[in-house]
Amino acid sequence: MQSNDNTHQDRQELAYLPVPIPKAPAKQRRLAALREGLRDWWNRAWDADGVLHEMWDDVLSAPEDGFRYMAPWIRTVLMTAGLAFVVLMAKAAGEVVLQALRQILTAVPKVQVGVDTSSGVAAVVDQPVRTYIAQHSTGLPVAASTVYTLWLLTGITGLVLGYLFRNNGVRVMWTVWGAATVVMVWTATPQASRPVAAGLAVLAWTFLSAFAMRGLTLRRRIVAGRPAKVTVKPEIHVPVQPPAPAAEQHPHSGCPFRD
Incomplete structure (x- = not known):
């Protein structure tokens, strides 16, 4: 009868083999890497020279600096928020005015x-x-x-x-x-x-x-205490002088002996 020692030995060897660890899916690995990168960026941003640290210092110093000397990005944010608020208020006021005008015009048919x-x-x-x-x-x-x-x-x-x-x-x-x-x-x-x-x-x-038409006039308006605008163009006209006649020279002026 054949012995089962080999079979028992093979089972022992299989028991000592390392169990393979299942790998995480690729999507989970990417998410883990993304979280790790965001964590590193957050830590660096709040360092002494980080972006968020400098922005927070700008926010803290804004009340002392005033609107004129505060950080440009804070001034831009405030101006944008103020403009948006004005636009929203104007839109709301326009809707109220249009609604009131619509109600007035709806009641107009009572006029004969x-x-x-x-x-x-x-x-x-x-x-x-x-x-x-x-x-x-x-x-x-x-x-x-x-x-x-x-x-x-x-x-x-x-x-x-x-x-x-x-x-x-x-x-x-x-x-x-x-x-x-x-x-x-x-x-x-x-x-x-x-x-x-x-x-x-x-x-x-x-x-x-x-x-x-109160205040309408066809005359040119002159403000009291302010001289009227008069355009003066100084021009000097010099008449052209005719050329002076050449002096007549004696025919013997160059001769040492004269008559």
């Missing part, structure tokens, strides 16, 4: 256009304007009453801003508004009373222009 709702001298100008807007606003995406309200707000804005700020652009808007009003009055008024209505519209616009 094309109906004689005014009386007195004002009706001479107001009723033709209402009628003209009602007749020529058909098919527009806004109601006729909205157009009438915008026309009225434009006139009030031109009158008030022209009186307060004396701005040429506002004065142009007021002039165009007045001319358009006179045209609407002329067109929508019956032919028999058309000249009188247009004349009253021009008189009313001229009277209000005394306030909207």
